[in-house]
Amino acid sequence: MKTTIYDVAKQAGVSIATVSKVISGKGKISKKRREQILKIMEELNYQPSMIASALVGKKTYTIGLLIPDISNPFFAEIARAIEDQAHQSGYSIIICSTDNKDERVERYISLLEQKSVDGIIIGTGVENIEILRRLETRSIPFVMISRESTALAVDTVVSDDYIGGILAAQHLAELGHRRFAILSENLKVSSSRERIRGFKQGLSDMNIPFDDKNIVICDYRVEEGRRCAYELLQYTEKPTAIFCCNDLLAIGAIQAAKQLGIKVPDALSIVGFDDTILASVTDPPLTTIAQPIDRMGKQAFNLLIDNLMNSESVKQRIVLRPELIIRQSTQHAKR
Template structure:
């Protein structure tokens, strides 16, 4: 007997797509439905009638897939999404992609198999044919923080470009001319935007960032340490470093201390994504703060509007703010 996996392979789609077609959930485009039904007919596949009947109603469950649950930013977003969902009588299932597109797709498939009513996703990469297919099929999807260009799903995110410009102006005002940046992966929208914002703002203020002072990490702590080690090894090391997220900033800060240097006496450090423990380290870290709770709550409300009312809301962009603390000072040499 043919299985649902056989049909998916024959039609060139995911098993979740076949499942939705056979369940008659109404979340599949007509073109995709015909493709799957034709494949099922060729293989003689017939779904179990009882299983199909169990899929006829909503589950009042939402799915959330974040790119790294160890990042306090996404932990806070998840809490805000869960709170907003709970207020409306929905449960939340969380998946952690760990910056891995394959793991992300695995969790999305599992959530769809469990028939969640909608998905909130912070994509691990700038492209995802699987997510594009899911949105095309009519599954309610909202992007939070990161998004994928060309996929017709609403986005809830903060625009940090103004705050990054303010940071550059602040550093230049302190006397810094030798700036460096530890960026996130350029294939991730937020990584690319933060890098372009910092380099562009520095260029406009007459202190261009040299190519050798641009390092790329993966938004995880270890990559921040490696990047900072490379910057400190330069013949003329930078006097100030901007790190594109909090986990990489933690790794960078540790590497500065392992090198026997002090912040900000020897090198200034600033980070994107403020977190509570930035106030507790010595010195407290200058950071760009996103309205994390508001982002998560807004994403949940937006998704529920799609689920319950069938409408596609407009994307929402909030401002990020520069929070100045003691980790940036005048150049020490």
């Protein structure tokens, strides 16, 4: 038979209200008595009902996390950083993969509401701004990570994608490259737009022209990077350098070059973005723009907790600076 709060109260010789205060962390209870009750809860294997707590307006200590795809190493690492921070604070995370589709975002938000989560961290593209407006209307705290909304004042944590694009352009230009191409995710994703804008600005600052016809839009997967790079590398005036808006596309580009017998970096330099675990183990190891993934996850979680503690707090936009990590997928252009 499942242990109830009544069993815990009886065993501890206290009222149900006292046990409830221990669970919620509120009320004036001595440290000794609190520890005694917690020990009895452990001995009886008592698990407080999160849903029951929600029905009486208490926290459930659960948070929803919406990301495009848990199999994408960048978002897997973001999820782990958030989960680690949540664990230290006594929270659990419900992770939902949306494929950047609004209908899935709406369905998962509805599910998370039913689960009575305390708040939501959104790391997925949301095209329909009304989805976010409805969260505000329902007073569900949320924070965006690696994504932005220009239409709403929202707590946000991002890497400076624009600066990241500039760093990639400067590195390749300083290596003597002049024929460039870009592999990017859907331009509806704010991070991709900013990375491209930064890359073009970096070249412009060095008086190097760039033709927008060399921007190729793909899905974010390795196979898409491979397919698009394969086409690019068969141009008569093929690029000597490709900037990829994430590491998965960059790995796909390396694979396409190998299929065509083009050596990386001897005949083609490739720069990725994110610096996930894959960047250091691919062949050759990938030069990439490193996002501070761990810090981003922790900052997003802490912003959400601040929001839960004070719903009137001023919305913040935290921008963390990325850095260029040079490995073996780039070298000086051959004359």
